[in-house]
Amino acid sequence: MALTLDSYLSLVPVEIRKDKKRFIIEDQISGDFYEMPEICIDAIQLMNQGEQLGKIERELKVKYPQEEVDLLIFAEQLIELDLIDSINGTKVNRQEKQKEKLGFLWISPNFGKFFFNRVTCTLYAALFILNIVIFIRYPSLFPHHDDIFIFDIMVVNVLFWMVFTFLFVLIHEFGHVLAMRAFKLPTKLEIGHRLFFVVLLTDMSSVWKLAPKDRNVLFLAGLCFDTVLLFISLVIQLILSDGQWLLSGLMHLAVFDIVLRMLFQCCIYMKTDLYFVFENITGCYNLMENAKQAIRKKFSFLNSNATEEVVFSGEKKPVFLYSFFYFLGVILTVVLYFIYYIPEIIYAAKKILPGFVQPPTSLIFWDALVFSLQVSIFIALLLYSWRKKYLLNKM
Numbered sequence: 001m002a003l004t005l006d007s008y009l010s011l012v013p014v015e016i017r018k019d020k021k022r023f024i025i026e027d028q029i030s031g032d033f034y035e036m037p038e039i040c041i042d043a044i045q046l047m048n049q050g051e052q053l054g055k056i057e058r059e060l061k062v063k064y065p066q067e068e069v070d071l072l073i074f075a076e077q078l079i080e081l082d083l084i085d086s087i088n089g090t091k092v093n094r095q096e097k098q099k100e101k102l103g104f105l106w107i108s109p110n111f112g113k114f115f116f117n118r119v120t121c122t123l124y125a126a127l128f129i130l131n132i133v134i135f136i137r138y139p140s141l142f143p144h145h146d147d148i149f150i151f152d153i154m155v156v157n158v159l160f161w162m163v164f165t166f167l168f169v170l171i172h173e174f175g176h177v178l179a180m181r182a183f184k185l186p187t188k189l190e191i192g193h194r195l196f197f198v199v200l201l202t203d204m205s206s207v208w209k210l211a212p213k214d215r216n217v218l219f220l221a222g223l224c225f226d227t228v229l230l231f232i233s234l235v236i237q238l239i240l241s242d243g244q245w246l247l248s249g250l251m252h253l254a255v256f257d258i259v260l261r262m263l264f265q266c267c268i269y270m271k272t273d274l275y276f277v278f279e280n281i282t283g284c285y286n287l288m289e290n291a292k293q294a295i296r297k298k299f300s301f302l303n304s305n306a307t308e309e310v311v312f313s314g315e316k317k318p319v320f321l322y323s324f325f326y327f328l329g330v331i332l333t334v335v336l337y338f339i340y341y342i343p344e345i346i347y348a349a350k351k352i353l354p355g356f357v358q359p360p361t362s363l364i365f366w367d368a369l370v371f372s373l374q375v376s377i378f379i380a381l382l383l384y385s386w387r388k389k390y391l392l393n394k395m
Contacts, residue, residue, distance in 0.1 A: 002018055003075050003087070005054030009047045009076070012085045012094075016041060017209075020283030024208050027083060033208040034081065035285050039064050043074060102186035102203060104177055112182030115175075116217055116224075124224040127231045134234050145343040150249035153363075154351050155370045159251070164257050168229060169200050172222035172261070176202035179221035183210055204276075212280055219276045223265060230258045247273035263336060267329035268322070278325070282318040291317065291323045 013028040023041045025034045036044075039060060046056045057071040078084050082094045104148075114120075135142050148161050154289075173189055180187045185206045207215050233254040240248050268275035271288060279287050355368030 003053070003072055004072065005057065006052055007075070007088055008050055008052045009075060009078070009084055010050075010086045011044060011048055011083050014044070014083065016044075020212050022283075025083075026208065027081075030082070030207070033205070034080075034083075039067055039069070040074065043071065044078075064297050100186050102206070104181060104187055107178065107181040108302055109184045109204075112178040112180070116179045116182045116221060121217065121224070128227045131227060131230050131234060134231075134238075138238070141237055141255065143252070143259050143340075145340045146347065147159055147252040147256040148344065149347065150246070150253060153367050154348060155367050158371060158375075160253060161257070164250075164253055168226070168254070168257055168261070171225050171229065173200045173202045175223075175225035176204065176218060177222040179218045180204065180206070183214060183218070185209065191346045212283065216277050219273050219280065222273055223262065226258050226262055228257065230262070233258065260336065262339065263332065269329040278322060282315075283321075284315045284318045284322075287319060287322045288326075289392045290319045291326055 015026045015028060017024045017026070019035070022035050022037045025036055025041075025044075027034075042063070043056055043060060045054075046059065050060075052076060053071040057069055058072075060067070064132075075084070079092065084092050085094075086092060100192040102357055122144070149157050150160065151157050172252075177189070180202070187206070188203045190201050190203065204218060207218050210218075233251045237248060237251045237255070239269045240251070241287050265272045268278060269288070275288070279285055284290070352368045352371050355362070355364040358368075360366075
């Protein structure tokens with residue numbers, strides 16, 4: 001159906017919430033969220049009042065003389081977003097999108113509030129500072145690249161590291177889950193990836209139901225639980241005697257895993273938890289996309305298809321600041337790889353490769369074989385995550 005300025009439209013049921021700089025619109029049918037400026041909200045409200053597009057356009061041009069107003073283009077955009085229910089009283093054929101079913105509703109909000117309230121949030125902040133003080137006072141406790149090699153058998157080392165990593169990641173994500181439930185929001189866990197790391201991810205799409213001041217608690221909830229785990233691991237190391245090598249080795253492994261994951265949270269070019277905190281504080285919700293456009297514009301000689309930067313008014317400073325942290329995150333990633341992961345790979349290769357020339361009756365041979373299977377499982381999970389992201393981007 002062709003749109004004209006004489007057309008009148010009605011939207012599907014939506015809920016509109018004021019945010020820091022603009023408004024958040026929630027599609028009540030699909031559960032999708034969209035960010036729009038005030039002029040768009042005025043247009044939507046006038047549409048729902050039965051006003052024709054032409055009249056709405058004239059009113060908005062008077063109210064917003066500095067804005068470029070074109071209601072036909074805006075109406076087409078609303079149709080593409082499946083937000084239009086009818087045009088001139090005729091129902092629009094919309095793509096049926098049902099709300100994704102989220103879970104963990106069996107967790108009581110009161111249980112979530114037990115872990116996330118004013119007192120506990122203050123405690124988490126105090127423990128974070130205390131962990132830094134411990135590292136300054138006892139620098140030997142800071143992780144080393146050989147902390148994961150507790151045993152001579154590589155399979156056992158990898159097994160313990162995988163178990164610790166899975167357990168700590170699960171605790172980290174349950175921090176997000178409990179914070180979500182503290183605000184009576186549903187969620188779910190799924191497998192994802194960041195660079196070459198397979199990770200669990202908590203669905204936090206419904207966080208947009210909350211006021212901006214409440215969202216940071218949900219974004220930082222996983223780091224809060226990491227902070228507690230790190231403090232416990234450090235204290236255990238401080239009170240251990242010299243003869244308890246196994247428990248000491250396991251605590252070194254725990255500190256290694258937790259600290260490295262916390263450092264990677266600072267690599268906000270990967271949309272980590274701290275990235276969403278940065279977005280929420282600035283009120284700019286397309287920082288990564290806008291920063292990439294800004295970077296391509298600055299280095300257009302590297303990209304012949306560089307397009308003009310599209311940034312909302314007042315967002316250039318946050319985008320510039322994020323671009324700075326973007327590069328710092330890349331540098332931090334390279335540093336971590338050279339200090340920790342590359343030395344680990346070299347050490348593991350030196351230990352494993354000679355095992356393949358040993359007879360099948362040798363423990364070294366089976367250590368090399370099973371270690372290779374462990375690595376294969378990790379690669380398979382990573383490929384699954386990449387494929388899943390690729391398919392989602394094609395939809």
